[in-house]
Amino acid sequence: MKKVYVNEDWCLGCHLCEFTCAAANSGAPDMIKAFAGGKKPVARIQIEEGSAVNFAVQCRHCELHPCVKGCISGALSVKDGVIVCDEERCVGCYTCVLSCPYGAIVIDGAGHKIRKCDLCTQNSQGEPACVKACPNNAIVFEER
């Protein structure tokens, strides 16, 4: 299955992936509108920064998927290998946040819900938006 991978050799820590992800999943037609009026949509990808090494972290869609197993409301499920979240069903118990070994599930304080990467399968992006936005090909979407 094709997944998003990050090569830390090329990650510049510019955070463009975060902003593009947040805008792509905000439902707004463009980035300006997504952030207009001080809105802060949540990104499902996060840059881990260090002095020399930066890399982006997002859901690995792992086979063990403790998040799905632990989900008390049935909001998380596996669809064709992609772990997706039905945000209508999420009750914000954050069990998945605690159980994710990668720390890849994000809390959206505004909605008292979790947000997670679904490889842009639930929006109109086609290919994951972070991959398209990366200026240095550090984020790739490929079979490994």
Place this chain on the structure above:
Amino acid sequence: MAINYLNPLFEVVRNPDRCIKCRVCERQCANEVHHYDPDLDRMVADETSCVDCQRCVTLCPTRALKIRPNENQFRENGNWSQQIMDEVYKQAGSGGVLLSAMGNPREYPVYWDKILLNASQVTNPPIDPLREPMETKTFLGKKDQSIHYDENGKAVYEKNPYLELDVPIMFSAMSFGSISKNAHETLARAAQELGTYYNTGEGGLHKDFYKYGANTICQVASGRFGVFKEYLDTGAAIEIKMGQGAKPGIGGHLPGMKINEEISKTRMIPKGTDAISPAPHHDIYSIEDLRQLVLSLKEATNWEKPVIVKIAAVHNVAAIASGIARSGADIIAIDGYRGGTGAAPTRIRDNVGIPIELALASVDQRLRDEGIRNNISVVVGGSVRCSADVVKAVALGADAVYIATAALLAMGCHLCRSCNTGKCNWGIATQRADLVKRLNPDIAYKRLVNLVHAWDHEIKEMMGGMGINSIESLRGNRLMLRGIGLTQKELDILGIMHAGE
């Protein structure tokens, strides 16, 4: 605090309706122009250190940024321009030599733009390169003047060492040190894929790049940095650098702060020491001395590799070239006054040397007049900007061209001419690890290959238009050129007729 007399050169214009405060500009600016003010909750800019490299503009996801020339101007003066006044202020403050980077930006005539190409009509019909074979393969080196036969009447082939180019375009010398390791890798990989050559410059060859040896020209310059047996053996040719178009008559200086572990190993000098290339080669004071070095390098490499001698285009270039053609060298490379550099004294860059078009025409003519044109191939560089420049150069007599500025542009360079600061935001002319990684060779080498492929297509189109199907038939074919808006003297030097003649 003393008064700062210098005006910022640029103005950062931020559209607040578009800015989403993502701070990408802040993170990407090595000159630290942008920053986020949490009290005001907005991005602010200190344009005094902006160099107009356009990195922030290019990466801004909402296109909220514009860099404009600063509208604040000194009182207009036809003689004392703002730039001249700024330079006086700068020197009054620093007491130092002014430094600049990349090629001469002054508005001297560009002769390429005053030369027009021919095309066939009715007789000698044009050729469509998409339907018919078209040859741009080029061989560089000595050409035999006559055919020799053995006692059985069979032709004897004594091949002189040569370079074989799939396109008449090579990448000129840029040292590892002046440009980053990733930029060097980009050039090496592109040269390999294109079937042409890149040049190590005077900085030696990094161990990781020995695998590209078949596409490498190894330079031997006055500092002799990184020159040893294995280095010479690895390359396809050896280039002796006598001069550089951007700074004829002077040497080079790579500051110690750029000499990190890897560069120190490659250049074979201690870490952190300045790498100073003297103005002359201390063992070359005549053509005879040059001949000794040419022959020594040939001897050291078993007479298997062609030797290039690179000179800057200066006033007596034709006589110098004639000497070089007799020195045993196989190829002469001439670098025009618009050639780029990582750093040069501004006054030298802007005032020394001559245009490559005139130098090429006079060298080719002189070598032909003396009957030694076939002894040596001529390669020209120093602002070859597009495929039309290549075609005009070949028609003026060049065997191939060297490009470097265009190659850097393909990698992302925006000609902000601040290479000497070592803070290249595009990861090209820097050694800072966080900046170097901004140039991903996987992306950049494909762009460079694209550029040269595109030029090759265009060269074939232009040749086809002239009814020529091989670049050999274009070489020195000045009948295909006409000057426009040139004086009789300029036309005479270029050896071409005026349009309409």
